[in-house]
Amino acid sequence: MSRMEDISTFNAVREAGLAKLLPDVPRVTVGMGTCGRGNGAEGVYHALAEANDRAGGLLASVGCFGPCSEEPLVGVWIPGSPLVILRRVQQGDAERILADALDGRIPPDLAWCKVEEWDHLTAQIKYGHGYPELPSWHEVPFFAGQKKIVLRNCGFIDPEDIEEYVAVGGYQALYKVLIDNQPACVIEQIKAARLRGRGGAGFSTGIKWDYLAKATADAKYIICNADEGDPGAYMNRNEIESDPHSLLEGMIIGGFVMGASLGIIYVRAEYPVAVHRLTHAIEQAREYGLLGDNVLGRGFHFDIEMVEGAGAFVCGEETALIASLEGLAGRPRPRPPFPAQRGLWGRPTNINNVETWCNIAPIVVKGAGWFTQTGSAKSAGTKVFSLVGKVQNTGLVEMPLGTPIKTFVYDIGGGGAGGKSIKSVQTGGPSGGCIPQEMFDTPVDYETLAQLGSIMGSGGMVVMDEDNCMVDVARYFVEFTHSESCGKCVPCRVGLDQALDILNSFTEGTGSLAQLELLGELGRMVRDTSLCGLGQTAPNPVLTTMRHFRHEFEDHILGRRCNAGVCTQLALSPCENSCPLHMNVPRYLQLLKEGRMEDAFISVLLDNPLPASTGRVCQHPCEDRCRRQTVDEAVNMREVHRFIADSVLGSEQWGPVMDRIQARKLASTGQRIAITGAGPAGLTAAFYLALLGHDVTVFESRQEPGGMLRYALPEYRLPKAVLAREIEGIRCVGMRFECGKKVGADLGLDEIEGQFDAVFLSIGTWQEAAAPVAGAELKGVRAAVPFLETIARGEPVALGRRVAVIGGGNAAIDSARTAVRLGAETTVVYRRERKDMPAIAEETAEAEREGVRFLFLAAPHRIVGDPRGNVKGLEIMKTRLGEFDKSGRQKPVATGEITRFDCDSVILAVGESVDLEFGRLSGLGLSPSGTIVADRFTLETSRSNVFAGGDVVSGASNVTKAMAYGKRAARSMDRRLTGSDRFPALLEAFEYDQTPPPPAAGGPRRRGHERPVSVRVRGSEEVVEGLTTADAIEEAARCLRCDVRA
Amino acid sequence: MSKLKLATVWLDGCSGCHMSLLDLDEGILAVAEKADLVYGPLVDATEFPEDVDVTLVEGAVSSQEDLKRVQMIRSRTRVLVALGDCAVTSNVPSMRNSIPVGRMLQRIYIEGVDTAPGVPSDGVPVLLAQARPLHDFVAVDAHLPGCPPPPAAILAVLSDLLAGKKPSAAAVKFG
């Protein structure tokens, strides 16, 4: 130890530090921040220490380098080579890491990236060159674009060793400031750097310093606010844990130029590692002559004390913090007087956030001009953010101010975890706002965020995806600020309590639109009238979610639904909530388990009038949410209701069961209802409306009812006989079919409207989307749906030997597998990757097994014809994935590389749209994409008593969603015609066991038997046979019964 | 022009508001000119008529029966007025609100009596968990606080309503 009193003692310390940083033996470092420790860094450190006793390398613990999802991180430096960062290191790796290091090697499986030289800003450290196979650190997506100013030393030096800090240029800035002895110039420099408070409010640091410097008093104080209390934010913690001297140096410089004698660091007591390292750093600074009577031998007296906070969020507010330091309860007081006028113990006081202080030394050393090169016009420099939530890569990132949100979410964060689509980012902690995905181009700086109703805050950035309920998010943050309100002023104390009450009513399904309006008014009032920043910003999450996600509030209030499945009181179970038809899944499983086949069938049919068809072709979103997945695999709910339906339909039980359904039919209302389109939406609406006692007529343009089920789904997925039986069942509830009558052409909408009391439009989307490719006019180019329809009619299609199918949805896969059954060699061309395909994954996998070839990242460029106008081949543009689009998938971008293959037919399955001609003639309100506009909840169109649903409203979708429209339309139309909600009267109450089973009941998931590929490609038999009775019952027993609640 | 239909209703309250209504003195003549009193404790009708123009409701909503009544009344009334503090704020009936109903009944009817302890159940409406103001359950068109509201204030509100105007916010105090 040596006191630093002049340039020679200073340099001695620096040399000592450098000898540790770049020793002549290998140096191994372990990231030992709280995050690293949480992931097992201590175990790794001890294992390395033990191994090192024998190996003789130099082992050090350092701070955190940022990427939390890759912890524990270990750095290995072999003299002359780059520093290599190893990730996800386990205790067991210690021996070989050291052994390899001593041999001059790096374990390739652990190596992540390398650092050849590092700019500490106050000094450059050159580690060496080599390892050409390893990416440099800034080539790793997580680091790309990051600029480390505040975090310049984090992860490189030992935070408990002042000598290493000095070795990377630490305390040089302080020395310069003391030698120059020009306090006013330093303040001018800070002003010129346009450094703004990093605690969130963004006030100019230079101006704030000027206030204190100009204040006259017997004592002046400076305070570092390290009371970081936002959930999910840990920038300050990491800054202190990894580089405490950087903070101290900033404060000592501040103390000198502002004329303060004492600095106080108010640190969160919940940060034990930070508290420990800071205490240690302050002691070391005193020992080395950086604090105390004669700082660096320049005669300046200054000391720093550390005070641990008492755990109140509001103490982050400066006047509350001062009150807390004075031993009073942490409650804010009105400003003015500002702390710079009257602060701690009535003396002029300056308060800055940790990160602000950490910016000081680099600005002093490198100058204001250098600092303002980074960042945006009004906000210079960088900001550290904690990027957390639903992104693949989480961690601390330091980015130039003004970086767009999408860079954080997609480039650094790597997009949604598990391929889910991201819907919002919440910035600024519990008092920030939620910014929707459409606004991800927004640059992150103080002004822009404020315009969007959010704040920079201390730098929390929480990413939310489709599984987050924005109403619940608002409720969660208000619950936090509500519990942290000090209670002094009325708007914050009582207003937040009332806001929480209203939000709870939404998540519990008891709220009203009037309360939503009141909540908005209350939010603005709390924002505009609260005493301190806590209350003024607490409504931000509510106001921004109300602005950008109002539809979710409406879903909760009007639909009593939480689509994300978060608000459990609005759902029976996760499967029920995610089922578009909201089938009571646990009930039919339990009834089957109890051997009550008839009851199970009635339960299923009253929820879903086409259980055998959907049992084969549904996209089964229920399974994605099934809680059984936490044990093994989701319950095979779809196959069970297929089994139930198949067992009853056409059997002896069918007649008596349908009699029971008939018996539920309500008395005739005498109201006449027309349904146009006998697809899944129309059939479903017809079924329920008939049961509700209305006189239903279904118009269908084709010769038989069934819509896409009948005409677009291939026989091997849904046998026509099965569908016919189900439609037979629906028909026997009592309705008339008029097939071969097309609305618009054969039958005007006005005409129908005149004859009926209400009309439901469910004409679907049969129009092929415009072909996006040259050569689409050639012979042998077909659209998928007409192709499938021709096959469904049993008419011949000459495809030729080789077929190319363009698209990645279910229609593409259906077409490809149908083509295989016609004996063609089939290739599916899709412009993105397999994981991005909208088709059901199992169907794609089966297609592949049946011999369908897939070309991913390939877009059609041109269809090539021969001189007679027949298809001869297909030119394909290779694509790569670029930016993320609204669906959360990356957009394919043409690379310019074109390949070609020969084929005789091309099937275009690039989507279907509404018959625009009909839309135009109907006089109904239409969306830009040509779909009919209908109220989200009532499905009413712009014409009174005309309702619409299914694909004609949503655009091409799937069977179950279309049926859900039919169900909702039936309820809404009945309510309109009768004035009361009679729908629940249709449903039957069943008594069944309500005890949840043991967690692992039922064993592994049962699957239906698959026919061998060789058999199925020769005919059109169903690919998967249904479950056997024993399997179905055992599968039903696997349900964990989420519907049973204590 | 036919006369408007006026009704009054007495829920959980002390009838003081109705007394105040009677205290209109000669003011009642002006009201009678415009409206017929078709239902309420002051008249004989047993059934709440289907289409009432103005209904004054006194008292808080304290029981299942109160709740059913206000819902029925709301569906048959054009303009619903919460008359007096109990209807507006729940006032005195709310003094039980911080005590669970079961415990309160136990204390009053079992622990609090010497002879024949027992919670009455026959012919007594089931209490709601809390007595709450009218507007917690149904939409209320005008509030007239006061315990009781002064006759002049009642007359002012009635005059406005019977003239088809929105009642001007009279300077009426709670209590």
Added chain:
Amino acid sequence: MPQKRSIRIDGELVQVARGETILDAARAAGRTIPTLCHFDGLRNSGACRLCIVEVSGSNRLLPACTTPAEDGMAVTTSSPKLTAYRRMTIELLLAERNHLCSVCVSNGHCELQALATSIGVTSVRFRYRYPALPVDQSHERYVLDHNRCVLCSRCVRVCAELEGAHVWDFMSRGIQLRVVSDLDQPWAEALACTNCGKCVQACPTGALVEKGRAVEEMAKRCSQVAQVAMKRGAPR
């Protein structure tokens, strides 16, 4: 620096002394700005937020009681927005605790009740919380009824700043905030209490009252406390 400052209150030019607040200026101009936690002779706490005003050039609403009157300020004391916010503040207070005017000893002499009337609050759109709160009747002459307390801290300040006893303070936080005597002792056991009764006279509602008063009987003598303050030259 000029000793007098000129500011406009609702357009009217007013001269105020250095250190005076917007509230002082408004009163000098004969304007009424609603207040609740303000009490003549005590330091302002800025807690009730009723006295918020619009000041030209500021995008924030400022509390008149704590904002110094600056030369050239133009203040608006009443606007639809201010009225809506003040109304909501009163509603929030009425919903917070059990303010049953009809059975309150301060009925007719209550500042909260009077504010509700003057601001035109005829009903509360928020859910009444109906909290279960104690009544401290331990003191031989006075009663503390938490059901009527609005947490304005007038009792706390009058006791600390004028009487110098600092019997009262707050415990807990947020919606749980509550006035306590000494370290949450029954009032009778609060050793610091001098039984002077200033807190009772300073209390705007029926939370602190004299024993033996029936409904409507408790009228506060605020001005007497203010006179004491003036004689002692209490701080603003």
